[in-house]
Amino acid sequence: MTRPLCLICHRxxxxxxxxxxxxxxAIDQGTTSxxxxxxxxxxxxxxxxxxxxxxxxxAPGWVEHDPLEIWDATRDVVAQALAAxxxxxxxxxxxxxxxxxxxxxxxxxxxxxxxxxxxxxxxTRSQAIVDRLAQGPDAELVRHATGLPLATxxxxxxLMWILENVPGVRQRAQAGEVLFGTVDSWLVWNLTGGPDGxxxxxxxxxxxxxxxxxxxxxxxxxxxxAALDVPRTMLPAIRxxxxxxxxARVPVLxxxxxxGILGDQQAxxxxxxxxxxxxxxxxxxTGNFLLVSTGERIVRSQHGLITTVAYRLGDAPARYxxxxxxxxxxxxxxxxxxxxxxxxxxxxxxxLAGTVADNGGVFVVPAFSGLFAPYWRPDARGVIVGLTHFxxxxxxxxxxxxxxxxxxxxxxxxxxxxVGMRLSELRVDGGMTANGLLMQVQADxxxxxxxxxxxxxxxxxxxxxxxGLAVGYWESLEQVRENWREGAxxxxxxxxxxxxxxxGQWHRAVERSLGWVE
Ligand code: ADP
Numbered sequence: 001m002t003r004p005l006c007l008i009c010h011r012x013x014x015x016x017x018x019x020x021x022x023x024x025x026a027i028d029q030g031t032t033s034x035x036x037x038x039x040x041x042x043x044x045x046x047x048x049x050x051x052x053x054x055x056x057x058x059a060p061g062w063v064e065h066d067p068l069e070i071w072d073a074t075r076d077v078v079a080q081a082l083a084a085x086x087x088x089x090x091x092x093x094x095x096x097x098x099x100x101x102x103x104x105x106x107x108x109x110x111x112x113x114x115x116x117x118x119x120x121x122x123x124t125r126s127q128a129i130v131d132r133l134a135q136g137p138d139a140e141l142v143r144h145a146t147g148l149p150l151a152t153x154x155x156x157x158x159l160m161w162i163l164e165n166v167p168g169v170r171q172r173a174q175a176g177e178v179l180f181g182t183v184d185s186w187l188v189w190n191l192t193g194g195p196d197g198x199x200x201x202x203x204x205x206x207x208x209x210x211x212x213x214x215x216x217x218x219x220x221x222x223x224x225x226a227a228l229d230v231p232r233t234m235l236p237a238i239r240x241x242x243x244x245x246x247x248a249r250v251p252v253l254x255x256x257x258x259x260g261i262l263g264d265q266q267a268x269x270x271x272x273x274x275x276x277x278x279x280x281x282x283x284x285x286t287g288n289f290l291l292v293s294t295g296e297r298i299v300r301s302q303h304g305l306i307t308t309v310a311y312r313l314g315d316a317p318a319r320y321x322x323x324x325x326x327x328x329x330x331x332x333x334x335x336x337x338x339x340x341x342x343x344x345x346x347x348x349x350x351x352l353a354g355t356v357a358d359n360g361g362v363f364v365v366p367a368f369s370g371l372f373a374p375y376w377r378p379d380a381r382g383v384i385v386g387l388t389h390f391x392x393x394x395x396x397x398x399x400x401x402x403x404x405x406x407x408x409x410x411x412x413x414x415x416x417x418x419v420g421m422r423l424s425e426l427r428v429d430g431g432m433t434a435n436g437l438l439m440q441v442q443a444d445x446x447x448x449x450x451x452x453x454x455x456x457x458x459x460x461x462x463x464x465x466x467x468g469l470a471v472g473y474w475e476s477l478e479q480v481r482e483n484w485r486e487g488a489x490x491x492x493x494x495x496x497x498x499x500x501x502x503x504g505q506w507h508r509a510v511e512r513s514l515g516w517v518e
Contacts, residue, residue, distance in 0.1 A: 241262050333400060
């Protein structure tokens with residue numbers, strides 16, 4: 001199709017960029033799959049592409065991805081989404097990126113080859129490094145400056161592992177030959193030319209998960225680099241979450257501005273229009289992640305939560321959040337499916353759990369990688385407690401779903417204690433929110449309404465908004481907020497005393513999981 005020329009200037013380009021760029025594309029590079037979604041101006045998804053990638057587990061506690069497979073999937077899903085929408089790159093005002101956070105990539109800047117597989121956020125191989133840091137003189141400085149507990153979860157200790165264990169990498173890093181990035185950096189570098197002039201950037205939300213960025217200055221801090229012994233030359237430049245970083249040079253997107261980067265949980269909060277202090281969302285995916293916005297205030301948790309950057313738009317002050325990160329929720333359902341074979345697909349768990357009226361006294365504590373927030377106990381391991389002859393697979397399925405709800409109660413209570421507020425309702429999103437039984441249990445245990453928006457893909461939507469705001473496709477946060485629509489609501493139906501008693505039993509089950517690994 002030939003496009004008509006601009007009516008004002010009679011040149012095609014301006015017409016295209018000012019009048020025809022009708023959509024924004026989001027790339028959502030997740031833990032299990034990569035998606036590309038095309039959104040229109042109302043924030044409604046028009047078309048998408050999706051591809052899974054391999055989960056490589058070479059040893060207990062180790063989880064790896066192949067960065068080249070992810071990059072290949074990215075180009076593929078972008079092409080799929082554009083084809084399904086019947087659009088081309090010329091129709092796109094901008095591209096936004098959201099990504100699995102903390103997953104660590106180190107690559108050769110000349111060849112573009114990774115020096116090691118990506119070490120995924122769930123990977124616990126850096127525990128000995130964490131223990132060393134925790135006993136070292138800088139432990140308190142690192143915690144205070146970054147807002148993070150010392151845990152294998154964060155990118156910095158995974159990067160240390162690569163620097164210490166992959167021969168030659170430290171020397172090559174010092175010589176400026178290899179680059180570090182979380183997955184956002186890896187994708188932007190490749191999208192903008194790779195070895196041929198690719199730009200090496202990350203955004204404040206991803207950088208805030210490395211143990212290397214100071215929450216106040218929003219820059220890498222020398223003492224932190226020294227404490228973790230990371231050469232500065234390999235680090236990306238830290239930019240805001242919403243600005244034009246550069247233009248794509250890969251054919252499928254050539255010329256389109258890359259204008260938004262947000263870590264996946266921050267993107268979901270942004271897509272839920274949780275912009276202001278007190279706004280809260282919980283995402284139910286592989287793991288669960290609660291974010292409570294604290295506005296421009298940096299709140300250091302007294303109750304086991306993480307302090308994180310929520311977003312930064314251009315030069316405006318950064319916004320912060322408290323985060324409750326729960327490692328294992330949806331992946332427990334996958335475990336029930338893949339390792340136990342109790343269901344053939346994840347959604348089937350709802351029918352199985354619905355065969356019983358309650359959990360029959362069973363509690364599952366899925367401490368597969370230890371417990372994250374609010375406990376931070378690497379010595380915990382999974383337990384199933386309360387078994388009797390009465391218990392059947394329906395009870396186990398129910399206890400598996402309830403484990404997600406109880407863990408969310410724990411992090412929400414921690415957040416409420418930190419900021420001194422009571423939540424009036426909880427905004428939710430993510431794959432597990434398709435499970436109505438779980439959502440009802442969640443409302444029952446929390447004692448507040450649980451609300452899901454009409455657009456379930458909030459993570460991709462948040463990245464689209466960040467990119468679209470940077471290029472003027474959307475004008476303001478207000479306009480974005482107006483796009484939010486309620487899709488479903490669950491109200492508490494359980495007597496509060498019963499919810500309190502169940503939560504008490506859950507806490508006793510959690511105690512049983514602690515101290516298992518010596
Ligand atoms: P991520 O973005 O972390 O990859 P998703 O938001 O796509 O995750 O959610 C996928 C997770 O949700 C999987 O772990 C899967 O087991 C779980 N899940 C998907 N559908 C259901 C369902 N109907 N009931 C319970 N769990 C589900």
